[in-house]
Amino acid sequence: MFDVESIRKDFPILSRKVNGKPLVYFDNAATSQTPKQVIDTIVEYYSKYNANIHRGVHTLSQEATDKYEQSRKKIQAHFNAKFSHEIIFTSGTTHGINLVANGFSSILKKGDEIIVSALEHHSNIVPWQMLCERTGAILKVIPMDLEGELILSEYDKLLSPNTKLVFVNHVSNALGTINPIETIIEKAHAVGAAILIDGAQSSPHIKADVQALDVDFYVASAHKMCGPTGVGMLYGKESWLKKLPPYQGGGEMIAEVTFEKTTYAELPHKFEAGTPNICGGIAFGAAIDYMNTIGFEAIAAYEHELLEYATAKLLEIEGLKIYGPLKDKASVVSFNLEGIHPYDVGSILDKLGIAVRTGHHCAQPIMDFYKIPGTVRASLAFYNTKSEIDALVEGVKKAKMMLS
Ligand SMILES: *Cc1c(COP(=O)(O)O)cnc(C)c1O
Numbered sequence: 001m002f003d004v005e006s007i008r009k010d011f012p013i014l015s016r017k018v019n020g021k022p023l024v025y026f027d028n029a030a031t032s033q034t035p036k037q038v039i040d041t042i043v044e045y046y047s048k049y050n051a052n053i054h055r056g057v058h059t060l061s062q063e064a065t066d067k068y069e070q071s072r073k074k075i076q077a078h079f080n081a082k083f084s085h086e087i088i089f090t091s092g093t094t095h096g097i098n099l100v101a102n103g104f105s106s107i108l109k110k111g112d113e114i115i116v117s118a119l120e121h122h123s124n125i126v127p128w129q130m131l132c133e134r135t136g137a138i139l140k141v142i143p144m145d146l147e148g149e150l151i152l153s154e155y156d157k158l159l160s161p162n163t164k165l166v167f168v169n170h171v172s173n174a175l176g177t178i179n180p181i182e183t184i185i186e187k188a189h190a191v192g193a194a195i196l197i198d199g200a201q202s203s204p205h206i207k208a209d210v211q212a213l214d215v216d217f218y219v220a221s222a223h224k225m226c227g228p229t230g231v232g233m234l235y236g237k238e239s240w241l242k243k244l245p246p247y248q249g250g251g252e253m254i255a256e257v258t259f260e261k262t263t264y265a266e267l268p269h270k271f272e273a274g275t276p277n278i279c280g281g282i283a284f285g286a287a288i289d290y291m292n293t294i295g296f297e298a299i300a301a302y303e304h305e306l307l308e309y310a311t312a313k314l315l316e317i318e319g320l321k322i323y324g325p326l327k328d329k330a331s332v333v334s335f336n337l338e339g340i341h342p343y344d345v346g347s348i349l350d351k352l353g354i355a356v357r358t359g360h361h362c363a364q365p366i367m368d369f370y371k372i373p374g375t376v377r378a379s380l381a382f383y384n385t386k387s388e389i390d391a392l393v394e395g396v397k398k399a400k401m402m403l404s
Contacts, residue, residue: 021353029379071285096219096234101127103244110136148324170202175324176332227287231280
């Protein structure tokens with residue numbers, strides 16, 4: 001039995017009121033809420049052993065360094081990387097993608113091709129466009145269909161010996177589509193291309209095994225998996241991380257500095273210039289521990305039950321359209337009421353204490369594809385309940401009545 005009521009007690013924020021109503025938090029795809037186990041880790045860090053890492057001989061510095069490196073090992077174990085130095089701490093998914101895109105500036109040549117999908121978040125589009133501008137490489141796009149799925153036969157046509165890099169998300173944040181990354185990775189490798197998977201949206205629901213996937217780069221953000229904002233991870237195969245040049249210069253990333261020449265530190269420090277988000281990195285490990293205690297299989301099964309319930313209930317509302325797959329997706333419901341702007345629905349829901357996201361969800365090309373300004377997105381997490389979904393459905397009905 002999945003005991004959601006006892007899980008909810010771990011999340012202090014879930015007992016607050018918004019506009020006089022109990023908070024119903026359905027904006028989990030933008031950021032997840034934080035359990036007290038993670039909050040306690042943050043408080044403990046600043047109360048007991050706040051110090052800079054890797055440099056000090058003193059006790060606090062050693063304690064902080066140990067905890068930070070233990071956290072890297074937890075992340076390594078969770079994603080099943082071969083070596084802990086293949087895990088680079090970043091400020092989040094966006095930073096990880098930019099780090100890789102920047103590294104490829106010195107690898108790509110004019111005329112090389114890179115492939116993105118139509119289902120991407122802006123942070124997995126713009127850095128690659130910038131890379132193309134710098135190098136003269138060409139950006140190609142795997143198209144999507146009306147069901148919100150990628151058209152793989154078109155992907156086959158785009159692949160060629162000129163393809164150097166492919167990057168797709170595992171789960172679309174706007175629609176919840178789960179992309180068949182195993183196939184996408186295999187096909188990229190078959191033409192000799194490297195592949196990056198944006199795991200920002202999948203990592204809270206699906207445990208990825210980077211070795212089994214044989215992926216070259218995998219990025220995620222702590223704040224979408226019950227951790228704090230401003231910290232994330234980049235996994236890169238050792239051979240790639242050795243090949244890519246550093247992204248930023250500074251302290252911590254050097255072996256030796258003279259004015260003639262600087263040599264770089266070993267992995268992972270080569271990519272970790274400056275003082276990192278030490279507390280955040282440690283709390284990221286605590287968040288992963290927390291989610292593993294509940295268990296990813298249990299999380300996915302319960303969220304799927306919520307998704308089916310929400311989908312069925314919302315579709316009973318006349319004039320409501322859901323975008324993207326109706327089944328076999330992550331727990332995201334992206335919808336509109338006919339003739340009503342999503343923003344207006346979101347504002348009425350907020351008055352009722354219900355937090356949803358409205359707009360293009362940093363995925364404007366998807367909205368352009370459907371020829372809509374945006375959607376109302378309810379993204380569900382393992383600490384949500386069916387009665388919260390009932391409140392959402394009542395709220396949407398109310399919005400429809402007031403706005404039409
Ligand atoms: C949230 C998200 C990002 C960006 O993550 P940040 O934490 O803002 O850097 C990228 N891709 C997807 C699919 C996302 O959901």
